[in-house]
Amino acid sequence: MFATVIHGERDVRLEEVPTPTLSTGGDAIVRVVAACVCGSDLWPYRGVTPIAHPRRIGHEFVGIVEAVGSDVEKIAVGDFVIAPFYDCDMTCVNCRNGVSTSCLHGGWWGADDRVGGFADGGQGEFVRVPHADGTLVATPEIPDDSLIPGLLTLADVMGTGHHAAISAGVTAGSTVVVVGDGAVGLCAVLAAKRLGASRVVAMSRNEDRQVVARAFGADDIVEERGQAGIDRIKAMFDGVGADCVLECVGTAESMDQAIRSTRPGGMVGYVGVPNGGSELPIRQLFGTNVGVNGGVAPVRSYIEELLPEVLSGAIDPGRVFDLTVPLSEVAEAYAAMDERRAIKVMLRP
Amino acid sequence: MFATVIHGERDVRLEEVPTPTLSTGGDAIVRVVAACVCGSDLWPYRGVTPIAHPRRIGHEFVGIVEAVGSDVEKIAVGDFVIAPFYDCDMTCVNCRNGVSTSCLHGGWWGADDRVGGFADGGQGEFVRVPHADGTLVATPEIPDDSLIPGLLTLADVMGTGHHAAISAGVTAGSTVVVVGDGAVGLCAVLAAKRLGASRVVAMSRNEDRQVVARAFGADDIVEERGQAGIDRIKAMFDGVGADCVLECVGTAESMDQAIRSTRPGGMVGYVGVPNGGSELPIRQLFGTNVGVNGGVAPVRSYIEELLPEVLSGAIDPGRVFDLTVPLSEVAEAYAAMDERRAIKVMLRP
Numbered sequence: 001m002f003a004t005v006i007h008g009e010r011d012v013r014l015e016e017v018p019t020p021t022l023s024t025g026g027d028a029i030v031r032v033v034a035a036c037v038c039g040s041d042l043w044p045y046r047g048v049t050p051i052a053h054p055r056r057i058g059h060e061f062v063g064i065v066e067a068v069g070s071d072v073e074k075i076a077v078g079d080f081v082i083a084p085f086y087d088c089d090m091t092c093v094n095c096r097n098g099v100s101t102s103c104l105h106g107g108w109w110g111a112d113d114r115v116g117g118f119a120d121g122g123q124g125e126f127v128r129v130p131h132a133d134g135t136l137v138a139t140p141e142i143p144d145d146s147l148i149p150g151l152l153t154l155a156d157v158m159g160t161g162h163h164a165a166i167s168a169g170v171t172a173g174s175t176v177v178v179v180g181d182g183a184v185g186l187c188a189v190l191a192a193k194r195l196g197a198s199r200v201v202a203m204s205r206n207e208d209r210q211v212v213a214r215a216f217g218a219d220d221i222v223e224e225r226g227q228a229g230i231d232r233i234k235a236m237f238d239g240v241g242a243d244c245v246l247e248c249v250g251t252a253e254s255m256d257q258a259i260r261s262t263r264p265g266g267m268v269g270y271v272g273v274p275n276g277g278s279e280l281p282i283r284q285l286f287g288t289n290v291g292v293n294g295g296v297a298p299v300r301s302y303i304e305e306l307l308p309e310v311l312s313g314a315i316d317p318g319r320v321f322d323l324t325v326p327l328s329e330v331a332e333a334y335a336a337m338d339e340r341r342a343i344k345v346m347l348r349p
Numbered sequence: 350m351f352a353t354v355i356h357g358e359r360d361v362r363l364e365e366v367p368t369p370t371l372s373t374g375g376d377a378i379v380r381v382v383a384a385c386v387c388g389s390d391l392w393p394y395r396g397v398t399p400i401a402h403p404r405r406i407g408h409e410f411v412g413i414v415e416a417v418g419s420d421v422e423k424i425a426v427g428d429f430v431i432a433p434f435y436d437c438d439m440t441c442v443n444c445r446n447g448v449s450t451s452c453l454h455g456g457w458w459g460a461d462d463r464v465g466g467f468a469d470g471g472q473g474e475f476v477r478v479p480h481a482d483g484t485l486v487a488t489p490e491i492p493d494d495s496l497i498p499g500l501l502t503l504a505d506v507m508g509t510g511h512h513a514a515i516s517a518g519v520t521a522g523s524t525v526v527v528v529g530d531g532a533v534g535l536c537a538v539l540a541a542k543r544l545g546a547s548r549v550v551a552m553s554r555n556e557d558r559q560v561v562a563r564a565f566g567a568d569d570i571v572e573e574r575g576q577a578g579i580d581r582i583k584a585m586f587d588g589v590g591a592d593c594v595l596e597c598v599g600t601a602e603s604m605d606q607a608i609r610s611t612r613p614g615g616m617v618g619y620v621g622v623p624n625g626g627s628e629l630p631i632r633q634l635f636g637t638n639v640g641v642n643g644g645v646a647p648v649r650s651y652i653e654e655l656l657p658e659v660l661s662g663a664i665d666p667g668r669v670f671d672l673t674v675p676l677s678e679v680a681e682a683y684a685a686m687d688e689r690r691a692i693k694v695m696l697r698p
Contacts, residue, residue, distance in 0.1 A: 093587040093588070093589055093612075094589060094612070094613050094614070097589075097612065097614050099613040099614035099638050101613075102637060102638065167638075167640065238442045239442070240443060240446075240451075255631075263442075263446065263448075264446070264448040264450075264451035265443070265446050265448035265451070267642065274631045274632050274635050279628030279629055279630060279631055280628055280629035282604075282628055282629050283623050285629075285641070285644060286619075286622070286643070286645060287644060287645060288451060288644060289450065289451065289516075289643065289644035289645065289647070290644070291640060291642030291643070292629070292634070292641050292642070293616065293640030293641070293642065294638065294640070295634060295638035296635060296638065298614075298638070
């Protein structure tokens with residue numbers, strides 16, 4: 001089969017690799033129907049995180065189950081399934097606590113250390129899925145093609161935006177600011193409105209993304225950044241800032257923007273993979289009672305809640321995909337994301 | 350009148366100072382009935398935070414109102430009142446949000462910059478109280494002397510322990526670990542049980558404090574610290590740690606202990622004044638979804654909730670006072686706290 005391999009900075013290639021086979025009683029083989037490129041894939045692509053040797057990449061996909069191990073009970077051949085960006089058993093104590101990203105037996109796509117051996121990256125034709133009963137969620141029937149983008153967001157960005165909102169404690173009547181206008185930030189706008197936020201401000205200086213943010217329910221857009229952005233936000237919210245600020249970037253600058261846009265006693269919900277090297281300023285947080293909560297989003301734990309609304313059309317997070325290319329053009333998909341020509345790129349094998 | 354002045358490291362003296370007078374329509378003069386020494390008073394006492402010039406000290410007191418300004422409506426001469434460790438108006442947006450420590454017009458005892466000028470430190474005979482209607486809470490009647498210790502804890506340590514528990518999200522059924530066996534940590538045990546925690550572990554290696562922790566509802570005591578302490582805690586809670594960990598010390602070591610004793614997806618509630626110079630390790634928090642919430646405790650905002658239970662005897666946080674000395678022996682009070690001969694020392698003018 002063919003799958004994406006990253007060789008180095010700005011060097012991703014579709015290559016022929018071994019087609020996966022079942023190796024444990026609990027795994028499944030999924031034929032990928034759609035995959036995509038994540039903002040976090042850009043860190044190695046841009047050389048920010050080093051690549052020691054060529055490796056498989058991609059962690060978001062939906063597809064059709066081609067084969068299941070003899071112990072698999074909930075997933076069947078022919079099912080349309082959503083895979084989160086990690087595998088998990090959904091039975092261990094952390095999964096039961098809703099933190100499936102900390103599954104005691106789970107791990108990451110494209111890694112050699114998984115139960116049963118290698119688990120494929122998501123940007124390919126087939127993936128071996130460990131813990132298929134825990135990892136995968138099947139839709140009630142094969143969805144219409146128009147639903148594929150929305151369903152694919154449940155693999156990562158919609159669940160991650162939702163996690164930012166949940167972590168910040170967004171509830172009915174909350175005032176919310178979203179820092180970051182990537183696919184996750186836009187989904188965070190949608191998630192905050194869905195949870196009942198009374199006012200959501202999206203921070204964005206990109207016109208295309210502002211349009212999506214508005215469509216997802218943003219009441220206001222703030223283009224300023226840094227101190228000017230903080231001053232704008234404070235002026236909008238009683239001079240003190242918003243109840244909940246959702247940090248969806250992961251740099252030191254964006255975290256600072258988030259913390260200083262939060263009112264005393266408010267909460268930052270953060271999901272941006274920390275890449276700025278900056279630790280959190282505890283004395284500043286202490287003095288203002290601003291909390292910081294979040295992390296790598298346990299999106300698997302949210303799929304059952306969000307799936308019915310995607311299927312019914314009540315929410316349409318699939319709008320974050322503004323470019324679709326065949327898997328054979330994966331290099332172009334990365335370039336379009338890297339150059340911010342696209343918000344998020346879907347790959348179709 | 351006489352009040353306590355700190356001159357330098359291990360040098361506190363009771364000195365004659367001007368008796369305060371009313372200076373705004375909204376202030377009050379309170380005759381101190383009882384005051385105390387705070388763990389945070391030990392930072393300047395020990396020379397950890399520098400003392401540029403002699404200054405008044407003390408921020409916890411209860412007393413009788415001697416005089417009120419013409420604008421004061423809720424507090425009357427003769428009332429027995431509890432003062433939080435700061436003044437606040439309880440009408441600004443931050444006070445309305447429950448974060449009275451961030452009052453837009455509030456400030457600290459012993460400071461020159463208060464509305465109407467200097468506000469006295471708490472370890473003295475009289476205090477001028479700005480924003481008397483907001484700052485002070487009067488008891489329904491003059492309390493029996495046996496209730497003074499419990500009422501005095503509402504000025505700081507009981508409200509601060511409660512804030513740690515609230516910040517960590519302690520609720521019915523939560524599992525809780527308390528790091529720190531000072532008066533705040535012990536009150537945090539009491540607060541966590543009061544909020545319905547199913548199991549509370551106090552980390553302490555001091556026998557006297559263990560006795561109080563048990564009396565306050567601690568189910569278990571852990572004497573180990575560092576990695577050994579974390580291993581014990583994990584073993585007690587499904588191998589992953591507790592839901593909520595209350596950090597009541599303020600050093601880099603205690604915060605590390607707290608973070609690593611929390612289960613994935615759990616929350617650290619912290620109220621120890623950060624003094625270790627350590628920032629929060631964001632990548633570790635991100636990977637485990639451990640949140641950090643808390644800060645300088647808005648104890649004024651909690652007095653109405655906790656006061657009836659102190660008056661009825663439902664809770665008895667006054668047990669943290671294990672030494673009472675006359676105000677004239679304030680130097681001995683500091684020494685006893687510094688040398689850990691006492692958990693908390695009450696001063697009676």
